[in-house]
Amino acid sequence: MLRIENLTVDHGAIRALHGVSFSVEKGQLAAVIGANGAGKTTLLRTLSGLNKASEGQAHWGDHNILHSKPEKLVRHGISHVSEGKSVIPELTVSENLELGSLWRRNSKESSQSKKEVLELFPRLGERLSQRADSLSGGERQMLALGRSIMSKPELLLLDEPSLGLAPLVIEQIFQAIRDLTTAKGLTVILVEQNAMGALKIADIGIVLNLGSIAAIGSAAALKDDPAVRAAYLGF
């Protein structure tokens, strides 16, 4: 279980998160929605060790995850796919994938994971030796997700995977995220601007506003909440 208490994060003089508390059960998919600048990215970056928290606590299982480096948190099963298409353009598709499993130092497990990823995203399989910058936006997002899966995560932190993608591709990616969560029993925090799409596949929803939680509840309930609909779903 992911347990966050009173999490407060500052960027210099700017306070991006004000005492945020929530928990996500193991195996749940939580959608985090909110306007630009609400603090969604900051939340994920703090959970993966890229940003420092000023106050508060965050536990993944019984492991205290604040004050740890990202490369160490990966070894505790936390994988963060950062905002934008988080791939390394100069490396080939295959190398981008392998990167995710290097730390496991187990080439057998690593090729097993690779097979799984290619079953999930067959389009990557046809492009293994191409440089990642030759991929389309959707393929890049698949690659970023694939790289993350290669590190055998238990907690997946996804920052706007739908950004800049065509509606059909978004649907595919969301479906893949949902399937992965269920099939592998992952716990997922999905940050999204595409609030409707995210709430549709999520178990719970969290609405962030100016660094604080404005609403939290089951995804289905939030989807029907008139205030949330008006402010974030646009109807």
Next chain:
Amino acid sequence: MFEFINTLLIGITAGSIYSLMAISIVLVWRSTRVINFAAGGLALASSFVGAAVLEKTGSFWIALPLAMVAGAVFSAFIEFFFLRPLLKRSGDKGAEIFLPIIATLGLLGIIKTILSYIYGERIGSLPPPLSDKGFIVSGESIALSPMRILILGIVLLLMISLTLIFQRTNLGLSLRASSFAPEISRLAGIRVDLIRTVGWAISGAAGATAGILQTTNGSGSVAPESFEFSLLLVFGFVAAVIGGIESLVGAVLGGLTLGIILAIILMYVGGSLVFIAAFLILILILLLRPQGIIGAKGGRRA
């Protein structure tokens, strides 16, 4: 024609050594975004180690690898104890951006001072292990000697090894990924700090080889205030820039190009112009083709 081929041979040999120095500079630039002027000092210090080992054992074949190990250790040491803490504290406000480059210049001075303190007026001797008399072709001596072949062989061997390490091993993948995208690499679980130190170590070993070969190919001895090594540093840097400063392949091509151009100038124009020519080439490249001779616009290469 004969003279021209000789000039090319001289240029290629000298250029292959500049390539090694350029690789040393490129490796640090890629991993840390610092122009490492201390590379010249590291090559010098490692060459002194090589000379000391040669004196003790009498074998170039022991001296060269030990000098490379020394170069790797010195370089990793500098990264770990000086650059890393410095870069952690420095930012990008105002004059702070000059901090790393001033630091490596300072380190160059410090290394030379330490060497002067240890060696004083004494020099380290690194004579060529093989004959440097040119082969005789149809009665004339050409600019290709057993020693030159050895130099080209060592440089070629190192380049093949580096290529294999970078393209075929997990370490190489970590090195490339960490230099292209440190944050994504950390999120993928790569210990980027450690990998950076390894990058500096490889850079130090390449620089040490450049220093040893430059000495054996040149005067045969090293001194703390060696002008030869100042040239080596400058030429290595120019070669790196010609190659686009990001690319190992570029560094090799840059070194060879520079070596050949300088040899031609030396032969047909005059020795006093070599240094000026190197700077002219530097300026021209920076003005006309800042991405280097092989760099694609905007793209970075492995």
